Amino acid sequence: MTVKARLDGHEKWNSIRQGRSIQMNLAKELHHNADIPLRKSGIDDIKAFQRVLEGYQKHFVSKEHFNAVIYEGPEAEKKIYLYLHDCHYDMITKISAFLGRNFFYTTCNNGYDHKERHTCNNTCHHCYKIHDVQKEQWKYCEDCNRYFRNNICFDLHKQKK
Numbered sequence: 001m002t003v004k005a006r007l008d009g010h011e012k013w014n015s016i017r018q019g020r021s022i023q024m025n026l027a028k029e030l031h032h033n034a035d036i037p038l039r040k041s042g043i044d045d046i047k048a049f050q051r052v053l054e055g056y057q058k059h060f061v062s063k064e065h066f067n068a069v070i071y072e073g074p075e076a077e078k079k080i081y082l083y084l085h086d087c088h089y090d091m092i093t094k095i096s097a098f099l100g101r102n103f104f105y106t107t108c109n110n111g112y113d114h115k116e117r118h119t120c121n122n123t124c125h126h127c128y129k130i131h132d133v134q135k136e137q138w139k140y141c142e143d144c145n146r147y148f149r150n151n152i153c154f155d156l157h158k159q160k161k
Contacts, residue, residue, distance in 0.1 A: 001016070001026035001029075001030055003082065003092075003093075004053065005017070034048040036049075040087035041087060043070065050073040057073045057075055057078065057080065059106075060089075061082065061098070062084045062085075063083070067098075079106070083098070105120055105130075108120040129152070131152075135150065137151070138150075139151060
């Protein structure tokens with residue numbers, strides 16, 4: 001609940017993050033809404049928590065799985081990263097920092113340090129950005145005989161010359 005309060009700009013954010021009783025009350029409310037008894041939680045409870053926190057995409061990172069993302073909820077604007085260890089969840093405020101990387105790419109759930117070395121198939125190999133596949137309008141460069149996914153990518157290419 002701490003991470004949700006942070007994302008929502010909860011008026012009692014400082015009290016919640018400092019572990020005051022409000023944090024426990026919010027956790028109890030979450031367990032009640034998810035129909036999970038108040039106890040240590042594990043991997044089996046993840047989908048129930050996802051169900052009651054609509055509007056948030058939950059990513060669960062597991063210590064037992066070498067800090068890999070073990071669950072990724074349905075796409076949503078607000079992203080929540082939680083670290084599952086020893087039957088306890090801690091919030092991850094910045095996933096790239098948690099992994100000791102400069103960047104984190106949510107499509108492949110990998111951290112990396114240099115955009116040009118990220119080898120995911122979803123990243124444009126010309127500008128290292130992620131383009132909306134449905135809005136691709138390939139553009140041809142007569143100077144170098146290459147195609148670019150859209151005007152943004154093409155313009156960045158032209159600026160580099």
